[in-house]
Each structure stands twice: as structure tokens, then as C-alpha cells.
Amino acid sequence: MKIAVCIKRVPDMDVRFKIAPSGTAVDESGLKFDISDFDGYAVEAALQIREKLNAGEVVVISLGPDVVQETLRKAMSMGADRAVQLKAETIPADSYAIATALAAELQGGGYDLILFGRMSIDTAHGATGAMTAELLGLPVVNAISKLEFDGGTAKMRRELEGAYELVECALPAVVTIDEGIARPRYPSLKGIMAAKKKPLEIRPAQLAEPRLVLDAMALPPERSAGRIIGEGSAVVPELVRLLKEEAKVL
Amino acid sequence: MSNNVLAFAESRGGDLRRAALEAVTAARAIADVRGGAVHAILFGAPGIGAHAPRLGAHGADSVIVVEHAAFAQNNPEAVAATIAAHMGRGYGALICPASATGKDIAPRVAAKLQVPVASDAVAMTANAASITVTHPGYTGKILQTLTLTATPAVVSVRPGSFLPKENAKAGAVEVLAPVGDPAASRVKVTETATGNTAKLDLGEAPVIISGGRGLKEAANFTLVEELAAAFGNAAVGATRAVTDDGWRPHADQIGQTGRLVSPDLYIACGISGAIQHLAGMRTSKTIVAINKDKEAPIFKIADYGIVGDVLEILPVLTAAVKQAKASG
Ligand SMILES: Cc1cc2nc3c(=O)[nH]c(=O)nc-3n(C[C@H](O)[C@H](O)[C@H](O)COP(=O)(O)OP(=O)(O)OC[C@H]3O[C@@H](n4cnc5c(N)ncnc54)[C@H](O)[C@@H]3O)c2cc1C
Ligand SMILES: Nc1ncnc2c1ncn2[C@@H]1O[C@H](COP(=O)(O)O)[C@@H](O)[C@H]1O
Numbered sequence: 001m002k003i004a005v006c007i008k009r010v011p012d013m014d015v016r017f018k019i020a021p022s023g024t025a026v027d028e029s030g031l032k033f034d035i036s037d038f039d040g041y042a043v044e045a046a047l048q049i050r051e052k053l054n055a056g057e058v059v060v061i062s063l064g065p066d067v068v069q070e071t072l073r074k075a076m077s078m079g080a081d082r083a084v085q086l087k088a089e090t091i092p093a094d095s096y097a098i099a100t101a102l103a104a105e106l107q108g109g110g111y112d113l114i115l116f117g118r119m120s121i122d123t124a125h126g127a128t129g130a131m132t133a134e135l136l137g138l139p140v141v142n143a144i145s146k147l148e149f150d151g152g153t154a155k156m157r158r159e160l161e162g163a164y165e166l167v168e169c170a171l172p173a174v175v176t177i178d179e180g181i182a183r184p185r186y187p188s189l190k191g192i193m194a195a196k197k198k199p200l201e202i203r204p205a206q207l208a209e210p211r212l213v214l215d216a217m218a219l220p221p222e223r224s225a226g227r228i229i230g231e232g233s234a235v236v237p238e239l240v241r242l243l244k245e246e247a248k249v250l
Numbered sequence: 251m252s253n254n255v256l257a258f259a260e261s262r263g264g265d266l267r268r269a270a271l272e273a274v275t276a277a278r279a280i281a282d283v284r285g286g287a288v289h290a291i292l293f294g295a296p297g298i299g300a301h302a303p304r305l306g307a308h309g310a311d312s313v314i315v316v317e318h319a320a321f322a323q324n325n326p327e328a329v330a331a332t333i334a335a336h337m338g339r340g341y342g343a344l345i346c347p348a349s350a351t352g353k354d355i356a357p358r359v360a361a362k363l364q365v366p367v368a369s370d371a372v373a374m375t376a377n378a379a380s381i382t383v384t385h386p387g388y389t390g391k392i393l394q395t396l397t398l399t400a401t402p403a404v405v406s407v408r409p410g411s412f413l414p415k416e417n418a419k420a421g422a423v424e425v426l427a428p429v430g431d432p433a434a435s436r437v438k439v440t441e442t443a444t445g446n447t448a449k450l451d452l453g454e455a456p457v458i459i460s461g462g463r464g465l466k467e468a469a470n471f472t473l474v475e476e477l478a479a480a481f482g483n484a485a486v487g488a489t490r491a492v493t494d495d496g497w498r499p500h501a502d503q504i505g506q507t508g509r510l511v512s513p514d515l516y517i518a519c520g521i522s523g524a525i526q527h528l529a530g531m532r533t534s535k536t537i538v539a540i541n542k543d544k545e546a547p548i549f550k551i552a553d554y555g556i557v558g559d560v561l562e563i564l565p566v567l568t569a570a571v572k573q574a575k576a577s578g
Contacts (some may be wrong), residue, residue, distance in 0.1 A: 013389045013506065014525050026392065037507055093396065095357070096366040121506065123394075124387045125369040127357035134361035139327065139436035142354045145500055159501040160350040161409075161451040161509075162485075163262070165324060166441040173436075179507040180500040211400040212366035215382065218393045223532065228544060228555040233566040235556055239538065240570045242554055247536040249457070249515040250481075250574055 001056040001171075003046045005080070005115045006102055006132070007039040008091070009064055009071040010122040017219065024214045035071055038117025040184035042177040045147060046115055047079045047185070057081045059109075063101055063205050064091045076195035077187035083198065086205035093123055094210035099131035101205040106136060113154070116176040118143040126176075133174035141167050145180035252340035253286025253378075258333065259305055259313070260351050261294045263442070264322075266301045268454050269347030271308045271414035276407045277345040278309035278417055280376040284342060287311040288419070291336065291426075293329050295322040299423060306421015308414055314424050320432035323439035324351055328432035330358035335429045337363060341402050343381060348406035349453060360404040367404040368396050370510075372411040381405060389506045389529035409453035410512060450478075452502070455485035457515045460504055460531070462489040464520015464541060464560050468497035473564040474519055480571040487511065489527050505530035520560040523548025540564070 011017075011031040018027040035043065046058045060075040062068040063086040072083035086101050106114060114136075116129030126143075133140030144167070146157035156167045159178060187195070229235055229242070243250040257277035259270035270290070277288045290310035292298055299315035306313060316332055333355065337344060344359060346352035348370040360367040371383035372393075381403040385394045398405070452458060459481070461474040471486070478484035488498040490505060504511055506529035516534035521527060523539070523546055531537070532551060539552035540560045549555040556563060 011388075013391065013529065017388060017391050019392075026388070093394070094366045096360065096364075099361065119369075122388050124385070124389075125357075125367065126353050127360070127367045127369055130354070130357040131361035131367075134358055140358070141437055142326075143350060158350070160262070160442070161453050162501065163442055163444050164499075164501060165439045165443070168438045168440055169436055178500075179503075210366075211398065212368055213397045213399055214394060215397055216395040218395070220386070220390070220393050220533070223537075223551050224553075226539075226548075226550045226552045226555060228549055228552075228557060230556060232556075232558040233563045236563065236566045236570050239554055239556060239567070240574050243515070243536070243538075244574060247515070247553065249536050250571065 001049060001053055001112045002110055003049060003056060003113045003115065004059045004061055004106060004109065004111045005039070005042050005046050007043065007060050007062050007071060007075055008036040008120045009033050009062060009068045010036040010120060013121060019217050019219065023216050026217065033067070033071070035074060036117055036120045038119060038177055038179065041179060041181055042115040042117055043075050043078055043080060044182040044184040045177055048182055059084065061086065061102065061105060063088055063098055065089060069200060072200055073195050074187065076198045077191040078185055079191060081198065083200040085200065085202045087202055088205040088207060092207065092210040093214040094212035095125045095127035096131055096212065097208045097210040099128050099135055100208040102128065102132045103135035104206040105203070106132065112171045114174045116174065118176050118178045129174055129176035138172055138174050139169050140174040141169055142176045143178040144175055145178045147175065147181060252342050253281065253284035254341050255281045255286060255288050255343045255345060256337065256341045257288060257290045257310065258344065258346040258352060258355060259290040259292040260347050260349060261292065261298055261301070264294060264298060266304060267349070268414065269349045269352065269409050270305065272407060272409060272412045273345045273347050274305055274308045274310050275415045276374060276412040280343055280374070280381065283376045284378060286342065289314055291316065291333060293321045295319055302421055302423045307416055307418050309417040309419055310421050311419045312422045312424055314426050316426045316428050318428050318432045323442055325432050325435050325439065326354045326358060327435040327437050328428050328430060330355050330362065331429040332426070334359045334362035336426065337402060343403040343405065346406045348408045352406050356404050356406045363402065365400040365402060365404060366398060367406065368398055369406045370408045371405050372408050374405065374407070390510065390532055450483065450485040452485045452487055452504070452509050452511050455483060456513055457481045457484035458487050458511055458513045459484050459517045459519065460487035460489070460521060461492060461519045462521030463491040466561065470561060471497060473561065477517070477564055477568045477571065480568045480575065482575065489521055518548050518552070519564060521548055522546050523551070
């Protein structure tokens with residue numbers, strides 16, 4: 001099975017962000033970057049499929065400036081076979097623009113399965129996978145937490161609010177991956193060495209003109225500092241009073 | 251450019267979802283600025299059209315009903331194809347709920363129309379030419395202001411952000427045939443099953459009681475469920491530690507890689523408050539934490555913290571809430 005995985009480079013979220021002077025970007029100084037959470041699950045899912053079938057190829061694709069090569073190498077050190085950078089000066093805020101460039105790359109690539117993350121952890125639209133599928137004329141199943149194959153048919157589970165559904169779709173198809181499917185493995189030392197020699201192609205990204213425009217970024221209002229009202233079940237009446245009279249939620 | 255706005259009226263199992271009313275309410279606000287009409291589009295098995303009056307009551311001038319036996323289950327391909335074709339009649343915008351179903355539909359329609367989508371809007375303003383949304387990104391740590399410069403603008407609105415408002419309009423029913431054969435969709439939903447026992451959904455509940463590893467074992471979640479039942483308007487959530495161990499279904503997980511929620515009241519029971527958990531609930535209006543460790547990070551954002559054993563405190567709290575509810 002020939003599998004493509006689209007992966008995005010994003011900052012680690014475990015920090016206090018600062019907004020850059022432009023007002024439309026985060027201040028990147030001191031930030032660490034890695035594969036976006038759900039894209040890591042997608043890489044792992046692809047590797048497990050290849051290992052199970054003991055055949056096939058896993059290609060990772062990332063759109064962005066040259067620093068995304070680091071992200072691609074990380075995926076190759078986990079086990080992906082080769083990589084493609086779709087070179088762009090910045091990563092646009094518009095998922096549709098990104099989808100046009102990814103579709104142009106994926107078109108005619110002969111992929112049986114194209115994996116995305118359910119959403120990117122920074123711009124967080126959850127749109128690129130389905131949009132790319134539409135542009136390619138392929139079926140898409142979004143946000144799946146389980147994936148199995150029955151011949152040429154993918155059998156999946158999709159989480160809804162308070163429910164789930166079982167979904168089937170024949171390949172080739174696009175699938176966007178939610179958590180639950182597979183925890184990403186850590187690259188081994190051997191994997192890291194091997195990744196250095198794996199092929200990484202660089203092509204210009206054929207981006208449509210972005211029409212979702214980022215006007216501004218702001219930090220949400222700080223929560224007021226936490227307050228401990230007391231210890232043990234003896235403070236329950238006080239909590240109930242506060243919920244009633246102060247917070248007015250009871 | 252048309253001033254009319256189309257709202258996707260989500261249904262499941264023959265019932266309208268609250269998110270449908272929220273989408274209509276959000277659409278109404280845009281249409282009013284532009285002097286246009288709101289049309290709600292409702293898909294379902296034959297009979298779903300019976301819900302049209304509720305959409306009218308919340309601001310739909312007309313309700314476009316698309317009935318087909320194959321819409322008994324989600325059928326995103328046929329739904330998206332039908333909406334995209336119908337948009338050809340001229341709409342300035344499409345509003346979908348940012349629910350699992352709405353987020354499955356919105357990008358498909360947008361791509362078919364070759365326009366972008368803004369997901370998960372928590373606020374929205376419109377003028378004659380464009381729509382601007384506030385969209386939380388970076389696990390809720392950054393609010394992005396985004397303007398859709400393409401027409402139609404496709405937006406999904408976060409559940410709970412646009413509360414359903416009664417605003418009676420005609421709700422005139424128009425029947426529409428689906429595009430193509432919905433029974434022939436390539437993506438087939440073979441079964442829809444209820445995942446958790448709670449009756450209220452995390453995205454809709456004004457109160458969420460969440461449990462973590464501090465509950466010690468799966469069986470103790472009955473204490474959480476009993477508190478939720480005492481509130482009557484509460485759903486039950488969980489941390490990843492708990493869903494990983496299979497104590498609760500993955501769909502109940504709140505956080506960076508789970509659900510993003512912002513209820514009026516969030517009660518964290520035996521939850522440490524890891525950054526990835528906070529990412530999913532930090533925008534809750536009031537946060538209560540119960541944890542035996544007074545240094546637990548959850549207390550840094552809790553409006554009201556109680557230090558103590560959650561297994562001992564929960565039954566007392568449940569009784570007190572029941573009593574408070576009973577005395578009004
Ligand atoms: C990439 C990534 C994504 C993640 N995504 C998520 C996510 O979406 N959601 C999420 O929740 N987590 C997520 N996590 C996991 C997260 O880091 C934490 O591990 C998890 O939230 C911890 O869950 P917990 O609070 O239940 O357990 P713990 O951290 O083990 O905390 C248990 C707490 O219970 C308290 N306690 C113990 N006994 C009692 C008692 N008797 N009474 C009262 N208190 C008691 C303890 O003091 C402790 O504070 C993610 C992690 C990673 C790396
Ligand atoms: N710049 C990018 N390069 C490669 N894949 C991307 C890029 N941006 C988004 N994606 C993919 O699209 C998914 C959804 O992104 P989004 O629509 O931004 O939430 C991500 O999880 C990735 O799989």
C-alpha cells in the first residue's frame with residue numbers, strides 16, 4: 001500500500017506565547033517545534049499499516065519554509081521512507097490555500113491512502129484534509145479513532161458527541177486521524193541515522209491566493225488567580241453558597 | 251452577492267440537535283446586518299421535516315427539507331453535494347455548527363465552492379462585504395481574528411458560543427431533492443452507537459463534571475455521574491489518563507487532543523491539571539477543583555478549590571446540590 005501523510009510543523013504548546021510585533025504571528029524566539037499532535041498519530045498509523053502488510057511505502061509531505069525539513073526528518077527517523085517539502089515562505093492561515101498545494105502534489109502520485117491529522121494544533125481549523133480530498137475527487141472520512149482493512153475497504157470508527165459511528169470506504173481514500181488510533185513511537189538512534197540518508201525532495205508550493213486573512217492575534221484574558229476555599233467535606237456548604245450567590249451557576 | 255445566509259440544521263437519529271438552533275441563531279445575526287433572509291437546510295430520513303417549525307421559531311425565514319431513507323445515518327458526501335449545489339442559488343454565507351458532523355460538512359462544501367472555511371468561531375461580525383470571526387487556536391492560548399474575503403463565506407460556529415434565541419420567522423417549508431443518489435455515497439456509515447451513558451453531550455451541557463485518575467478506579471465514576479444527575483443539566487468528562495485506561499470512552503476526553511469545552515461550570519474531580527487538560531477547559535466560566543494535593547496545578551486556575559479526598563467529598567457535594575436544587 002502506498003501511503004502519504006501530510007504533516008505540519010507547529011510550536012510546542014507547553015509555553016506562554018508572546019505575540020510578535022507584527023500582531024499577526026507568535027514570537028518564535030525560544031519556542032521548540034515538532035510534528036503537530038494528530039499528524040504524529042497519522043505517521044504512526046501509516047507505519048503500523050506498512051509493518052502489518054510488510055510491504056508498501058510511507059511518504060511524508062510538509063508545506064512550509066526550509067525549517068520543515070527538520071519535521072520531515074523526524075518523521076523519517078520514526079520510519080517514513082521518503083519526504084517532500086512543498087516550499088513556501090510561510091505557512092498560510094488559510095487551510096484552503098494549503099489544500100490546493102497539497103492536492104497538486106498528491107495528484108497522480110498513485111497513493112492508496114492519504115492521511116492527515118484531524119486538525120492542526122496551531123491554526124486548528126480541521127479543514128485541510130477534507131478540502132484536499134474534495135480537490136482530488138477522493139472520498140474522505142474525518143476524525144477517525146480506529147482503522148482496519150478488509151481487502152480494499154477501510155473500516156473505521158468516528159467519534160461524535162456522545163456517540164460514535166462505524167464507517168466504511170473503499171480505497172483510494174483520504175482519512176483524517178484523531179487520537180486513540182496509535183501513540184507515535186520515539187525515533188530510535190538507528191532510525192535517526194537512517195533518516196539522514198533518506199530522500200527529501202523540495203518543490204515549490206503551488207498555493208492558491210489565501211482568502212482567509214489573519215488580521216490579528218491576541219492572548220485571551222487571563223483567568224484570575226486560583227483560590228482554595230478550604231479543606232475536606234466541611235467546606236462543601238461554603239462551595240454551594242459561592243456557586244449560588246457569587247458564580248450564580250446553581 | 252446575495253445577502254441570504256444558509257444554516258446547516260444538524261440532526262441525529264431523527265431529532266434536531268441543539269447545534270442546529272445555534273447555527274440558525276448565528277446566521278440570523280449576519281442576515282440582519284445585511285438585510286437578507288435565513289434559510290435553514292435540514293437533512294434526514296422521511297419525517298425529519300416535522301422539525302421545521304422549531305427552526306422557524308429561532309429565526310429561519312424558510313426551511314429547506316431534504317428527506318431520504320439514506321439520511322437516517324450521517325451521509326456527508328450526499329449532504330455536502332446537495333448543500334454545494336443549493337448554494338448556487340446565491341448565498342452570502344453558510345453557517346455550520348463546529349460539531350463532529352458540522353466540521354465534517356463545512357470544509358467539503360467550501361472546497362467544492364473553492365472558498366476557504368473558518369472553523370470553530372466563538373464570535374462573529376459581518377458587514378456587507380465580509381465576515382470576521384474570532385477563532386481560538388494554539389490550544390486556546392491565542393485568539394485569532396480572521397476575515398473571510400471570499401464569497402460565500404463558510405463558517406462553523408463553536409457549540410455553546412451562539413446561544414439559541416427565539417426570534418419567530420415564517421419557517422416556510424421548501425422540499426428539495428438530494429443531489430445524486432444518497433444510497434450510493436462512497437463513504438458509508440454502517441452503524442451509529444451511543445458511546446457514553448450520560449444523556450447530555452459535552453458540547454451542549456452548561457455544567458461538566460470531569461473525573462481524573464484521582465478517582466482511583468472506573469467504578470468510582472458513579473460518584474461523578476451522581477453529581478451530574480443532581481445538577482440535572484450536566485455532562486461527564488474525563489482526562490486522558492482515564493480514557494487511556496479504558497475507564498471512560500475516548501469521546502469523553504477533554505483537552506488538547508480531546509474535546510474543547512467552555513461550560514458555565516466545570517468541576518474537576520481528582521484531576522492534576524496538566525497543561526494538555528487545561529487546553530480543553532480553561533475557557534470555562536467557573537472552575538471548581540477537588541484534589542487532595544494542594545500543590546496540584548489545577549488549583550492555579552480554579553475559582554473555587556477544595557483540598558481533600560474526592561471520594562469523600564463527592565457524595566457530600568451531591569447531597570448538597572440536590573438540596574440546593576430542591577429548595578430552588
Ligand atoms: C501530546 C499529549 C496530548 C495530551 N492530551 C491530553 C488531553 O487531551 N486531555 C488530557 O486530559 N490529558 C492529555 N494529555 C495527558 C496529560 O499530560 C496528563 O497526563 C493527564 O491529563 C493527567 O490526567 P489526570 O489528571 O487524570 O491524572 P494525574 O496527572 O495522575 O492526576 C491525578 C490527580 O488526582 C489527585 N488525587 C489522587 N488521589 C486523590 C483523591 N483520593 N482525592 C482527590 N484527588 C486525588 C492527585 O493529587 C493528582 O493531582 C496529553 C499528553 C500529551 C503528551
Ligand atoms: N503546512 C502543512 N503541511 C502539510 N500538512 C498540513 C499543513 N497544514 C495542515 N496540514 C495537514 O492538514 C491537517 C489539518 O490542518 P488544519 O486544517 O490546519 O486543521 C493537519 O493535521 C495536517 O495533516
